[in-house]
Each structure stands twice: as structure tokens, then as C-alpha cells.
Amino acid sequence: MTEPVVIRITVNGVEYEKSVEPRLLLSDFLRNDLGLTGTHVGCEHGVCGACTVLVNGESARSCLFLAVQLDGAQVETVEGLGTAHAMHPIQQAFHECHALQCGFCTPGMLITTVDLLKKFPEADDEQIREGLSGNLCRCTGYQNIVRAVRMAADELKAREVKEAAS
Amino acid sequence: MGVEGIGASVVRKEDKRFITGKGRYVDDIKLQGMTHAHFIRSPHAHAKVKGIDSSAALKMPGVVAVLTGQQIVDDKVGNLICGWAIHSKDGTPMKMGAWPAMAPETVRFVGQAVAVVIAETKNQAKDAAEAVVVDYEELPAVGNIRAAIAPGAPQLHPEAPGNIVYDWEIGDKGAVNDAFGKAANVVKLELTNNRLVPNAMEPRAAIAEYNEAEEHFTLYTTSQNPHVARLVLSAFYNIAPEHKLRVIAPDVGGGFGSKIFIYPEEMVALWASKKVNRPVKWTGERTEAFLTDAHGRDHVTTAEMAFDKDNKILGLRVSTHANFGAYMSLFSSSVPTYLYATLLSGQYNIPAIYAEVMGVYTNTTPVDAYRGAGRPEASYVIERLMETSARQLKVDPAELRRKNFVTQFPHQTPVIMAYDIGDFNASLDAALKSIDYAGFPARQAKAKSEGKLRGIGFSCYIEACGIAPSKAVGSLGAGVGLWESAEVRVNPVGTIEILTGSHSHGQGHETTFAQLISERLGVPISQVQIVHGDTDKVQFGMGTYGSRSLAVGGSAIIKAMEKVEAKAKKIAAHALEASENDIVIENGEFKVTGTDKSIALPMVALAAYTAHNLPDGMEPGLKESAFYDPSNFTFPAGTYICEIEVDPGTGKTSFVNFVAADDFGRLINPMIVEGQVHGGLTQGIGQALLEGAVYDQSGQLVTASFMDYAMPRADDVPSYKLQHTTTLCPGNPLGVKGCGEAGAIGASAAVINAITNAIGHNKLEMPATPDRVWHAIHGQA
Numbered sequence: 001m002t003e004p005v006v007i008r009i010t011v012n013g014v015e016y017e018k019s020v021e022p023r024l025l026l027s028d029f030l031r032n033d034l035g036l037t038g039t040h041v042g043c044e045h046g047v048c049g050a051c052t053v054l055v056n057g058e059s060a061r062s063c064l065f066l067a068v069q070l071d072g073a074q075v076e077t078v079e080g081l082g083t084a085h086a087m088h089p090i091q092q093a094f095h096e097c098h099a100l101q102c103g104f105c106t107p108g109m110l111i112t113t114v115d116l117l118k119k120f121p122e123a124d125d126e127q128i129r130e131g132l133s134g135n136l137c138r139c140t141g142y143q144n145i146v147r148a149v150r151m152a153a154d155e156l157k158a159r160e161v162k163e164a165a166s
Numbered sequence: 167m168g169v170e171g172i173g174a175s176v177v178r179k180e181d182k183r184f185i186t187g188k189g190r191y192v193d194d195i196k197l198q199g200m201t202h203a204h205f206i207r208s209p210h211a212h213a214k215v216k217g218i219d220s221s222a223a224l225k226m227p228g229v230v231a232v233l234t235g236q237q238i239v240d241d242k243v244g245n246l247i248c249g250w251a252i253h254s255k256d257g258t259p260m261k262m263g264a265w266p267a268m269a270p271e272t273v274r275f276v277g278q279a280v281a282v283v284i285a286e287t288k289n290q291a292k293d294a295a296e297a298v299v300v301d302y303e304e305l306p307a308v309g310n311i312r313a314a315i316a317p318g319a320p321q322l323h324p325e326a327p328g329n330i331v332y333d334w335e336i337g338d339k340g341a342v343n344d345a346f347g348k349a350a351n352v353v354k355l356e357l358t359n360n361r362l363v364p365n366a367m368e369p370r371a372a373i374a375e376y377n378e379a380e381e382h383f384t385l386y387t388t389s390q391n392p393h394v395a396r397l398v399l400s401a402f403y404n405i406a407p408e409h410k411l412r413v414i415a416p417d418v419g420g421g422f423g424s425k426i427f428i429y430p431e432e433m434v435a436l437w438a439s440k441k442v443n444r445p446v447k448w449t450g451e452r453t454e455a456f457l458t459d460a461h462g463r464d465h466v467t468t469a470e471m472a473f474d475k476d477n478k479i480l481g482l483r484v485s486t487h488a489n490f491g492a493y494m495s496l497f498s499s500s501v502p503t504y505l506y507a508t509l510l511s512g513q514y515n516i517p518a519i520y521a522e523v524m525g526v527y528t529n530t531t532p533v534d535a536y537r538g539a540g541r542p543e544a545s546y547v548i549e550r551l552m553e554t555s556a557r558q559l560k561v562d563p564a565e566l567r568r569k570n571f572v573t574q575f576p577h578q579t580p581v582i583m584a585y586d587i588g589d590f591n592a593s594l595d596a597a598l599k600s601i602d603y604a605g606f607p608a609r610q611a612k613a614k615s616e617g618k619l620r621g622i623g624f625s626c627y628i629e630a631c632g633i634a635p636s637k638a639v640g641s642l643g644a645g646v647g648l649w650e651s652a653e654v655r656v657n658p659v660g661t662i663e664i665l666t667g668s669h670s671h672g673q674g675h676e677t678t679f680a681q682l683i684s685e686r687l688g689v690p691i692s693q694v695q696i697v698h699g700d701t702d703k704v705q706f707g708m709g710t711y712g713s714r715s716l717a718v719g720g721s722a723i724i725k726a727m728e729k730v731e732a733k734a735k736k737i738a739a740h741a742l743e744a745s746e747n748d749i750v751i752e753n754g755e756f757k758v759t760g761t762d763k764s765i766a767l768p769m770v771a772l773a774a775y776t777a778h779n780l781p782d783g784m785e786p787g788l789k790e791s792a793f794y795d796p797s798n799f800t801f802p803a804g805t806y807i808c809e810i811e812v813d814p815g816t817g818k819t820s821f822v823n824f825v826a827a828d829d830f831g832r833l834i835n836p837m838i839v840e841g842q843v844h845g846g847l848t849q850g851i852g853q854a855l856l857e858g859a860v861y862d863q864s865g866q867l868v869t870a871s872f873m874d875y876a877m878p879r880a881d882d883v884p885s886y887k888l889q890h891t892t893t894l895c896p897g898n899p900l901g902v903k904g905c906g907e908a909g910a911i912g913a914s915a916a917v918i919n920a921i922t923n924a925i926g927h928n929k930l931e932m933p934a935t936p937d938r939v940w941h942a943i944h945g946q947a
Contacts, residue, residue, distance in 0.1 A: 023289065037194035038187015040419070042367045043452040047872035050367060078187035091185045095177055098837050101845065102672030103184025104367040104419030110185065125885075132880040136872070138367050138420050139672045141844030141909075142880040 007071040011036065012080030018067075026065035027051045030077060033067075038078040038107050042136070049135030052108035053077050059115035078107035081114070089159070090114060090152040099148035101139035108135050113149050117156060125150065171685030175837035179691060180676040189417040192371040192386050193449045200373070201230050203435060203448040204291035206281040206298050207457065208273035211307035211529035211865020212320065215271055215300065218281055223297040228290030230442050232298060233434070234281045235268035243267055243437050244403040246430065248494035249645035252332050252503055252525075260332040260525070263323025265493035267403075267430040267437075273302070274322055274492035275531050276866055277457025282434055284442050288449075307529035307865035311466055311487045314528045322492060322527040331490055331499070331525035336507045336581055341518035345481025349472035353555040359543045360932045361464035361489065361859040362852075363875060364536045366671075368419020369450035370459060372432045374439035382410045383439065387432050389415040389699075390425045390669050391709020394646070396701050398428045398496070405436045415699040418671035422849070423535040424459045425671070426711050427496040431458070456870040461859055462536020464489035465502065469547050477559055479514055479570050484521040484547060492527060495534035499525065504582075504642050505540030505630075511579035512548035513590045513626045513803060514570040519580045529865035535711065537849055537910040538629070545627040549915035553624060554928055563624050563919075564598060571626075582642075583630055585801050588829060592891040594626060596827040597805040600887050606809070609822075619812040619943070620822070621924025624805065627912030631904035632800035632897070633712030649795035650714070651706050652722035654683075654730045656788040658775040660754075660768030662689070665697045665791075667707010668719035673906060674838040675715060681834050682720060682900075686727055687767060688753040705791060713904030716834065717800050721898045725792035734770050734788060740781045741765050741773060800895050800903040804828035806847070808916040812924045817940025819855060819921055821884035826912075828888070831895040831903040839905045840888050846909020847886055852878040853910075854917035858933045876933075 004019040011034060018033055027044075030036045030053070039062055042050035046064040053062045054076040082088035087095065090113050100106040109132065116123065116131040123131060128149045129142070137145065170176050183189050206218075220232035246265040253259055268279045280300055285291035306320040313319060314329040322329055346352060366388075373386040383406050389395050392413040400408040418425060431448050439446045450458070466487045472480040488502035507521040538545075556563035571590040578584045606622050613620035633639070636647030653665040664679055675698065680691035697703050707719070731751065738756035739746035748759050757764040770788070773779065777786035809822040826843055833839050856876040860868040869875040894901035914932060921939060922928050930942045 021289070028288075031194075032196075036187070037191075038189075040191070040368070041193075042369070043872050045452065045871055045873065048367065048452075078185075082186065084182040084186050084188070087182075087185070094185050095181045098178065098841050100181060100184055101674070101841060102367065102420040103180075103189050103417065104191065106184050107187050126881075129880040133882075134879075136367065136877055136879065138365060138422070138849070138877070139845045140841060141846075141848035141878075141886070142883060143844045143885050144841060146880065146885070 005068045007068055009070050009073055009075060011075045012077060020067045022066065022068050024067045025063055026067050026070060027062040029067035030062060036077050036079050040104050040107060042104065049112060050105050050108040052111045052135065054111055054114065059112050078110055081110060089155040093148040093152035093155065097144045097148035097151055099140060099145040105135060105137045109137065109145060113152065116149070117153050121153060121157060123153065170691045171681055172832065172834050174681065175835055176677060176681065176691065178674050178677040179680060180674065191368055191417045191419055192373060192388050195373055195386055197373060197375055197445040200445040200447050201284050201286060201442060202288040202291045203438060203446050204283050204288065204295045205279040205431065206283065206295050206300060207277045207279050209276060210273060210302055210304050211276050211309065212305040213273050213302040214305065215269060215273060215280055216303050217301040219299040220281065223283060223294040226294040226297060228286035229294045230284040230286065232281060232283050233438055233441060235266055235270035238268050238434065238437060239266055239270045241437065242404055243433060246493065247398065247402045247496065248499050249496050250500040251643040252334055252499045254332045255335045260499055261326040262331065262494045263325045267433040275529055277454065277531065279430055282438060284438055284446060309530065309861040309863050309865040310528060311489050311526050314526045322529065326527055329527040331494065331527060333522070333524050334503050335522040337520035338518055338580060339520045342481045342483050342520040345518045346472045346483065349480055350475040351473045351559060352470055353551060353558050354470045355551055355554055357467045357469065357547060357550060358931050359463045359465040359467065359546055360853060362462045362536055362857050363456055363859050364422045364424035364459055364462060365455065365877060366420030366422055366424060369452060369455045370425065370429065370431065371449040372435045373445060373447045374435035375445040376439040376443060378443055383436055384412045384414065385432060385436055386414045386416065388418050388425050389413065390421040390671060390711055392669065392699055392701050393667060393707045394709050395428050399433065399436065403433055405433065413701045415669055421671045422537040423462065423539055423711060426709065427460055427534055429458065452872060453870050456875065457531060457867060460495045460534035461491065461531050462533065463543060464533050465543050467547055469551055471551050471555055473555065473559065477561060477566060477569060479516050481518040482510060482516050484510055486521065486523045488523055488525050489528050489530065489533055490525050491530045491532035493532045495532040498532065498534040500644065501535050501540045506544050508582045509541050509544035509628065509630060510548060510581055511583065513572060513628050515572050516580065530861055531867070537846065538907045539712070541629040541907065542911045542914065545625065545911050546915045549625045549627065550918065553919040564594060564603065567624065567626050568594060584798065586798055586896055587893045588801060588803050589891060589893050590626060590803060593803065593805045593827040593829055596889040596891055597807045597825045600825040600827065600889055601807045601809060601823055613811055619814055619924040620809070621812070621920040622807065622809045623916045623919025623923055624807055625912045625916035625919065626805045627908065628801055628803040629907060629911050630799035631713035631802055631907065632717035632796050633714045634799055635797060636795050646708065647795070648708055649793050650708055650719040650722045651791065651793045652719065652726045653705055653791040654723065654726040654789065656730060656771045658772050660771045662694045663697055664694060664723055665704045666719050666723065667704055667709065668715040669699050669710045673710065673715060673842065674835065678716065678834050678838055679720065679723060682723055683727065686731065687751055689767065713802065713906040716900065716902050717898050717904050718794060718796055720900055720902065722792050722794035724899045725794050726790045729790035729792065730788060736781055736784065737770050737773050738765050796897055798897045800897060802828065802830050802903040802905065802908050804908060804912065806912045806916040808920040810920045810924060812921060812939060814943050817936035817943065819934065819939060823887065824884045825887045826889065826909065827891060828905065828908055829891045829893055830905045831892065832901040833890065834902065842905045843888055843909045844886055846907060847913045848878050848883050849910040850913025851883055851917055854914040854932050854934060856882065856933050
């Protein structure tokens with residue numbers, strides 16, 4: 001049970017083959033084994049949402065997954081979202097709306113927003129608040145995060161319309 | 167000047183690293199050969215440590231060492247200190263028991279460390295910790311203030327008989343007695359200010375590295391004030407002299423006061439790194455944060471206000487018990503005294519005030535400054551009293567406040583503070599208009615017809631920020647001066663680095679401080695780099711807390727800039743063959759006024775560093791520093807009005823509207839200021855509706871995880887309507903007052919005033935959970 005297990009996992013489009021302890025959390029695997037420290041651990045009991053990543057396209061708490069459960073899975077983290085020079089529309093909206101202060105909860109908020117807007121592209125403010133309610137932020141009071149999600153939703157819709165037209 | 171100067175809501179320079187996952191927090195750092203620490207913590211609130219058997223643990227895989235409290239005492243690492251001396255009424259100094267970094271003999275709260283395991287990996291350290299056997303002899307414990315001061319209560323420290331740290335007073339007792347003697351009306355309230363856990367989203371962490379050959383330590387830590395950490399670790403804890411200790415606070419994920427203090431874990435990591443001669447890393451888990459981060463608030467207060475027949479306030483009498491937990495944390499003693507009772511005059515003319523505060527030990531986590539620190543407690547007392555008084559005197563709560571507002575400045579209160587400037591009517595008027603106060607009765611009646619209880623509540627807060635004039639705080643017992651320092655370096659190519667002793671952990675200093683430079687020189691903020699958080703880079707600093715960074719740290723930057731500009735003008739005048747008095751700075755150029763002659767900043771900087779052609783006698787270089795010590799506190803103030811609706815069927819409170827009208831003086835970046843207010847209001851609402859640390863009678867923290875301690879989530883709070891009114895602070899060159907704590911100081915009274923207005927009586931304590939509100943409505947305790 002405690003012997004290392006070899007897993008194959010794709011993170012941000014890169015395939016890895018790694019030997020991991022069965023008890024290793026996905027959050028620790030991402031941070032320590034792959035050096036992807038953008039995923040933060042705020043509570044290690046699945047309540048704060050700071051460690052949220054996409055597992056096979058669905059948002060998930062990386063502190064509640066074991067790495068061995070994800071053999072063959074696709075994982076996306078904040079590092080896969082966009083870069084400083086080519087930000088994802090959600091990142092751009094967070095920047096423009098001042099939707100972050102200390103930045104610790106931000107990666108989880110961004111990833112949650114990806115999932116939220118994929119499933120509910122027409123979400124109104126109340127639905128956005130509900131959709132974000134699994135992620136704790138102690139700095140912003142959420143108001144600017146809601147504004148950013150709204151702005152990102154509008155931008156993503158506009159892009160879709162533009163793509164459909166071309 | 168320019169689009170990125172003072173008053174511009176420019177987006178933050180620091181954002182990009184955080185939104186792309188490239189921030190660098192302590193736990194993100196790995197050092198070569200790094201070991202991992204896991205603490206063994208007491209499961210008991212009060213117990214004797216009879217023995218520690220680590221023999222089995224030492225044989226486990228990856229274990230490097232198991233170190234105990236006795237060893238840290240034997241190695242003469244100093245006990246933790248409290249840096250603000252308070253004297254009791256009888257003149258005796260406060261009575262404190264010793265607080266070793268790990269307990270050698272007695273544990274006094276659940277979570278206090280008794281030993282630490284150092285191992286190759288975090289999980290190996292945790293495994294081995296399970297195998298360490300600690301033999302405890304349980305002792306009776308006290309879990310709250312009432313139990314601690316009861317006759318025959320178990321005693322925590324022999325130095326503090328009756329568990330009393332101090333019995334302090336302020337104000338004129340005789341004058342207050344006289345005021346109450348001639349009062350037409352007296353209003354009395356008993357209040358509990360609930361204990362809070364700060365819960366910055368980033369748990370505390372530390373990495374200590376020891377270089378044996380250099381006898382030098384480096385500490386990476388989650389600190390709001392790395393220089394203060396170095397000073398305390400050197401001067402009091404005997405870790406290393408200051409020049410042999412570098413403290414780095416890199417990106418820090420929120421603090422709210424809880425990361426001001428130097429905690430046992432940093433001390434142990436440093437000490438252990440020398441013992442095992444390898445880097446030692448510790449990252450707290452959330453439950454460790456609940457058990458060991460300094461908590462906030464926890465007061466029990468009786469307050470009375472005396473009014474004359476015209477409803478003018480005659481006097482205020484306040485008696486408070488403050489819970490300090492099991493040990494006196496770094497600034498804990500000042501919080502319920504000089505940061506609390508000195509603000510009890512609120513926004514009002516109160517001729518006589520008397521307050522007494524008893525500080526009490528309990529078998530709970532130490533309590534210290536948390537966002538607002540004393541001022542939220544004061545604001546809650548005075549604003550709950552004003553609202554209750556208005557109801558009892560049957561007058562409008564806004565008008566009762568207005569009648570008693572201070573309108574002439576400067577205003578000396580009876581409790582030390584001298585308010586420099588303000589316009590309390592302006593913020594009240596702005597808030598009343600924004601919430602449509604005149605329309606409230608109609609809205610309330612409509613809600614009633616729909617079976618809902620609607621209420622409106624006010625809070626006219628004031629706070630003392632810009633902490634603080636060194637001489638003033640020194641005279642009140644502070645062990646440190648509270649100035650700030652800055653260095654401005656203009657590089658040879660004309661880019662600028664600002665080194666500040668403030669520390670940004672969410673406040674946006676890297677943007678706001680750059681805007682100060684943009685304003686003066688007309689250069690874009692991208693040419694300005696703010697350097698902070700490293701004792702090897704920054705000359706010195708007192709750090710960030712008490713809404714002081716801009717008022718004190720920003721002013722230090724201005725002082726240093728003035729020196730840089732004076733020298734640069736001399737160089738420019740020399741190069742342009744003009745008088746320095748004719749030189750003006752515009753859009754990054756030094757111009758001779760009234761001519762088309764100019765020289766760009768990079769050329770001036772280059773001239774300063776090449777030194778080929780400087781005025782006679784001038785030193786090369788373009789770099790200046792300044793220390794700024796404020797002449798007074800600053801006094802941000804404002805009015806918050808909250809309109810809520812309670813569902814009598816469920817007891818749930820919903821926000822209809824929340825208006826905040828603040829006077830912070832001049833705003834440098836209004837977008838950042840509003841973000842600070844949003845966050846502060848949300849923490850204040852958290853205190854009012856959701857948050858509360860609960861201890862059982864035996865001293866167990868019942869709320870030690872996010873499953874048990876409710877913090878505001880996105881669907882718990884409203885979108886706030888913010889207003890700004892402005893009186894410029896006369897005490898600093900920027901005219902700023904500070905904005906970081908206001909929301910947390912003012913919000914909770916507004917919320918509770920609104921709910922008690924809705925339910926029609928005052929028997930409601932924070933947090934006003936649906937359960938409590940339902941019982942308050944339906945009369946079952």
C-alpha cells in the first residue's frame with residue numbers, strides 16, 4: 001500500500017510519468033513534484049477553494065485528490081491559463097477590475113471561473129456569487145471579483161460571436 | 167501630473183505575477199538540502215509536561231532530529247516578549263508569565279508546541295510526530311473571561327494572581343460621576359465583542375537557513391514587518407545579532423494583523439536550522455493557524471452614556487474585560503488600552519469619559535491585533551450606544567448623532583486623542599442621501615406587508631491611524647518608535663527604485679507608491695520599482711499595520727524624493743547654465759521655466775553617476791533616504807448605513823443595501839482604496855453575522871477549521887455603494903489618512919444596529935447567526 005505507484009498524467013498539456021507515494025495529494029504533487037506553485041493550499045480540507053484545478057475539464061479541489069487517482073487524467077492549473085503577455089480573458093478581467101489583493105486565493109478563483117463560465121455563460125450576478133461561493137477570499141470582499149467574472153463573461157461571449165461570424 | 171499620478175485608478179503593477187501563478191510565497195521556496203519541521207502540539211488547554219519520549223520517532227525513516235522545549239530553554243533562546251508596557255491603576259507594571267517558544271514544563275493552550283520533528287520530508291516529519299510520546303498531567307483550565315476571574319479559578323501564571331494581567335484606567339472618573347449625577351437620561355448596554363480568527367488565506371510559514379562558516383541566518387517568513395522581526399529575534403530572542411540575520415518576507419498572502427508578530431515557529435525554525443545545520447521549513451496547516459495565529463477582539467463590556475435634557479452627551483463610562491489568551495503576544499497589551507479606550511469619544515463631543523480595562527489570562531490562544539485592533543471594539547461600543555440611545559430617547563438616530571458631532575477642529579477628546587480635521591456631517595449626509603433614508607419608512611412598511619422585518623442601522627466610526635508619532639507612543643509605553651523610512655534611488659539610466667520599510671501583502675504598494683513618483687516626476691509607473699520585504703535590501707522599516715503605510719511610509723518617500731529633486735535640479739541647472747530656482751520638473755524633464763531649454767531625467771541621472779561635470783563640491787550619485795516620524799495620528803472617519811431584511815421564519819438576514827461614506831483624505835489610487843474598503847466591510851460583516859471562535863469549558867477550540875468557523879463567502883455579502891468625502895489630513899505632506907481598516911472598524915455596529923432595529927429589541931449578540939436571530943425574534947434563548 002505504501003509502495004510508490006507510477007502514474008501518467010497530463011498537466012497543462014505536458015505529459016508526465018512519475019512515481020508517487022499513494023498518499024501524495026494532487027496539490028502536493030503539482031507544487032512539489034512538478035514545481036507548479038501557482039496552485040495554493042489554503043486549508044487542506046477542501047473548504048477554501050484556493051487549490052482548485054481542472055481535472056478532465058471539471059473544477060476540483062487538488063487537496064482532496066490523491067495523485068494516484070489521476071492516472072491518465074488531464075489536469076489544468078493556473079499556469080496553463082495564460083501568460084503575463086498573453087493573458088486569458090478571465091485573467092485580463094481580474095487585472096482590470098482589481099479582483100485580487102494578496103493574490104493567494106486568485107489561482108483558485110480563476111480556475112473556478114473557467115468552469116463557471118463554461119457551464120453558465122449567461123450567469124447573472126447572483127448566480128456568479130453562488131458559483132464563486134466555494135472559494136474563500138479574505139481580501140477583496142468579492143465585489144470586484146464578481147465584476148471581473150461579469151466582464152470576462154461578456155468578453156468570452158463577444159469572442160464567440162466574432163468567431164461564429166468569421 | 168500625468169495619467170498615472172495621484173488620483174488615478176491605474177491597474178496594479180503587481181497583478182500579473184499573481185494571476186499567472188508566478189507569485190513567490192514562502193511555501194513556494196525550496197532550498198538545497200532543506201528539511202521539514204512538524205510541531206507536536208498540546209491537545210490539552212492546561213497540563214504539565216511530565217516527559218517526552220522520542221526514541222521510537224528517532225528511528226523512523228527520514229528523521230533528522232526531535233527537539234524539545236527543554237532544549238530550547240537550555241540553549242537560552244529568549245522567551246517571547248510583549249513590547250508595550252501597560253501599568254495598572256495602582257501604578258504597578260502589567261503582570262506576565264513566561265512564554266517559551268516550546269513549552270518545557272507547562273502548556274497553557276491547545277496547540278502550544280512542546281516539541282518539533284525535523285525530517286527529510288513533510289510526511290516523514292508528520293509520521294514521526296505520531297510516534298513521539300508526550301506524558302501530560304492535565305490541569306484544570308479556564309476557557310473564557312468569566313471562568314478566569316471567578317473566585318477559586320485555576321491559575322495560569324504565578325506572576326499574575328487571579329489571572330489578571332492589568333487593571334488599567336483612562337479618563338476622569340470624578341468628572342464622569344458628576345456628569346451622570348446631573349444627567350436627564352442614562353443609557354446602559356452590555357456587549358460582547360466576539361473573538362475572531364484572522365485567517366489570512368495563506369497560512370503562516372517559515373524557512374530558516376544557517377551558514378555555519380559565516381555564522382549567518384536567513385529567514386524567509388510570512389511577515390508584515392521583516393525588520394521588526396529581525397530586531398526582536400536579535401535583541402530579545404538571542405537567535406543572532408542583527409548583522410548576522412537576514413529576514414525576507416516575499417509575497418505574503420494577507421495578514422490583517424496576524425502576521426505582525428514573531429511567533430514560536432520562526433524562532434524554532436531558526437534555532438533548529440543551526441542545530442541540524444540544514445535549512446528547516448515549516449508551513450502551517452489551517453488548523454494550526456486556528457490554534458496558533460493570534461486571535462482578535464474578545465471583549466466583554468458594560469457601557470453607559472449620560473445625556474442632558476436636550477440629548478447632548480454629558481459623559482461616558484465604560485468597563486471592559488479583555489481576553490489575552492494564555493500568553494501576552496507582542497502588542498497585545500496595547501490593543502484593549504491605547505488602541506481602544508482612546509477612541510471611545512467616537513465622532514462626538516463628550517465632555518467626560520472614564521474607561522477601565524481588565525486584561526485577563528485564559529487557557530486559549532493568545533489574542534493580539536486583528537484588522538482595526540481595538541478601534542473596532544471602541545466603535546462597536548459607541549455606535550451601539552448611540553443607536554440604543556436614539557431608540558430609548560425616541561429621537562432619530564441620525565439626528566442624535568448630528569447633534570453631538572464634533573464640528574470644530576482641532577478637537578481634544580478627554581481620552582488623549584486630538585482630532586486634527588474632519589467633516590462628520592458631510593459623510594453622514596452623503597450616506598443618508600445614497601441610501602434614501604427618507605424613503606425607508608415606506609420600504610419598511612412594504613416589507614412588513616410581505617412578512618419581512620426590515621431594519622436600518624448606522625455606524626459613524628472614527629479611527630486613529632498612521633500609527634504613530636514615536637514620541638507619543640513612547641510616552642504611552644511602546645517599546646518601539648513608529649516612524650518609517652524610505653530610500654529613493656535614481657539609477658544611471660533614469661529608472662527609479664524606491665526602497666520602503668512598509669510591506670505589501672495585498673495593499674498594492676507597488677502601484678500606489680509608484681504613483682507618488684509618477685506624480686512628482688511625470689514618469690510612467692513602469693519606470694518605478696518598489697522594493698520591500700528584505701532586510702538586506704531595505705535600510706530599515708517598521709512595517710505595515712494600523713493603516714500606516716501611505717501616511718507614514720508614503721510620507722517618508724516624499725521626504726526622500728524632495729532631497730533627490732533638490733540635487734537633480736542643481737545638476738540640471740548646471741548642465742543648462744541656468745539658476746536652480748528656475749528649474750521645473752515636467753513629464754520627466756527638467757526645464758528652465760520660460761524657455762525651451764530642458765534636460766531629460768536620464769541625462770541628469772547619467773550626469774550624476776558619470777560625475778564628469780557636476781557643480782563644484784557635489785558628491786556623485788542620485789540617491790537619498792529619509793526617515794519620517796508623523797506629528798499626530800491620522801483620523802479617518804465616515805458613516806456606514808446598512809439596510810437589511812430578516813426573514814422571521816428562518817432568522818436569516820439579507821442585505822438590501824450597504825452604503826459607506828468615508829473620509830480618507832486624499833486618495834492616491836481610488837480603485838485600490840475601494841478594494842480595501844470592500845474587504846474591510848466584509849470582515850466587519852463577517853464579525854457581525856458569521857464569525858466567532860468558540861471554546862468549550864475545558865479550553866478546546868471547537869471552531870478550528872473552515873468547516874466550523876464561518877467566513878463570508880461571495881453569496882453572503884452585498885455589493886457596497888461607496889462614497890468619498892474629503893478633508894485633507896494636515897499632519898502629513900500627502901494629506902492622506904489611511905483606508906485599510908475602516909471597513910472592519912465601522913461595519914459590524916451598522917449591521918447589528920440594523921438587525922436590532924428590524925426585530926425591535928436589543929437582545930442580540932454577534933455573530934447574529936440565523937439561529938440567534940430566530941431565537942431573538944421568537945423569544946426562546
